[in-house]
Amino acid sequence: MQSETKSRTDQLTTPAGHSVAVLRFEGDIASTSKDAVLGAYQSLPKATNKLILLDFTKVDYINSSGIALVIQMLIEASNFDQKVYAFGLSAHFTKVFTMVGITKYARLFASEPEALAAL
Amino acid sequence: MNRSKPTSVEVRLPSRMGFEKVAMSAAAAVARLEGFREDRIEDLKTALAEACINAIEHGNRLNEKRTVVVVLSAVDDALEVKVIDDGKGIKAQPVKPDIDRKMHGEEDPRGMGMFLIQALVDEAEWVSGTDGKSSYVRLVIRLDKDAE
Numbered sequence: 620m621q622s623e624t625k626s627r628t629d630q631l632t633t634p635a636g637h638s639v640a641v642l643r644f645e646g647d648i649a650s651t652s653k654d655a656v657l658g659a660y661q662s663l664p665k666a667t668n669k670l671i672l673l674d675f676t677k678v679d680y681i682n683s684s685g686i687a688l689v690i691q692m693l694i695e696a697s698n699f700d701q702k703v704y705a706f707g708l709s710a711h712f713t714k715v716f717t718m719v720g721i722t723k724y725a726r727l728f729a730s731e732p733e734a735l736a737a738l
Numbered sequence: 739m740n741r742s743k744p745t746s747v748e749v750r751l752p753s754r755m756g757f758e759k760v761a762m763s764a765a766a767a768v769a770r771l772e773g774f775r776e777d778r779i780e781d782l783k784t785a786l787a788e789a790c791i792n793a794i795e796h797g798n799r800l801n802e803k804r805t806v807v808v809v810l811s812a813v814d815d816a817l818e819v820k821v822i823d824d825g826k827g828i829k830a831q832p833v834k835p836d837i838d839r840k841m842h843g844e845e846d847p848r849g850m851g852m853f854l855i856q857a858l859v860d861e862a863e864w865v866s867g868t869d870g871k872s873s874y875v876r877l878v879i880r881l882d883k884d885a886e
Contacts, residue, residue: 680759683788687847711777720836
């Protein structure tokens with residue numbers, strides 16, 4: 620019933636010359652999304668990926684279990700001195716992420732160009 | 739929508755994760771017919787999804803033989819939603835998540851469902867069934883809430 624979560628990773632360079640790993644998600648982010656969310660993040664070598672950008676443009680549904688996966692990622696990233704950012708959330712999920720405090724640890728941007736320009 | 743008496747719609751869900759989306763779609767359709775703004779409909783969908791997930795997982799313990807009943811009632815300028823399961827009800831009250839405690843491993847990263855429910859609708863109450871089952875959560879979202 621839940622839409623399977625797909626994820627893929629792109630390695631980009633920001634206009635400022637920094638390397639960024641962009642994790643692009645598609646589908647629902649729920650309790651069944653552990654491999655697609657945490658697995659995709661954990662497959663990135665920690666030493667060479669210090670900037671992580673999450674793309675939620677193609678995500679329509681995120682529930683509290685999905686939010687918990689994002690928080691688990693933030694905890695792990697914090698432990699390895701990685702910075703996490705995100706873009707592409709709807710206005711509603713931007714509000715939800717703000718309500719639960721995620722924005723304190725992951726800055727949100729409206730779009731990919733805006734995010735890359737800031738990093 | 740003009741009407742002379744309250745409108746009521748009932749949806750019955752199997753206790754299987756993912757079926758909360760059926761209730762979300764039904765609630766969104768009813769809310770649109772009642773003239774709710776899209777941002778309020780999104781609030782309702784998320785709150786209802788969390789209520790259904792709690793009913794499926796904790797109330798009915800993922801037993802697919804048990805049904806979660808969602809009753810959507812449009813009354814005057816509000817939409818009332820009851821999510822009924824076969825559990826004994828929830829005694830705990832919603833707690834605002836503390837992201838700092840979560841980040842430091844002092845609080846479970848999960849457990850935000852009840853907080854989201856309470857934060858996104860105008861009223862939320864958890865009622866335990868008198869017979870030790872048939873508990874429900876009752877949500878109310880109002881049509882005239884000012885835009886944020």
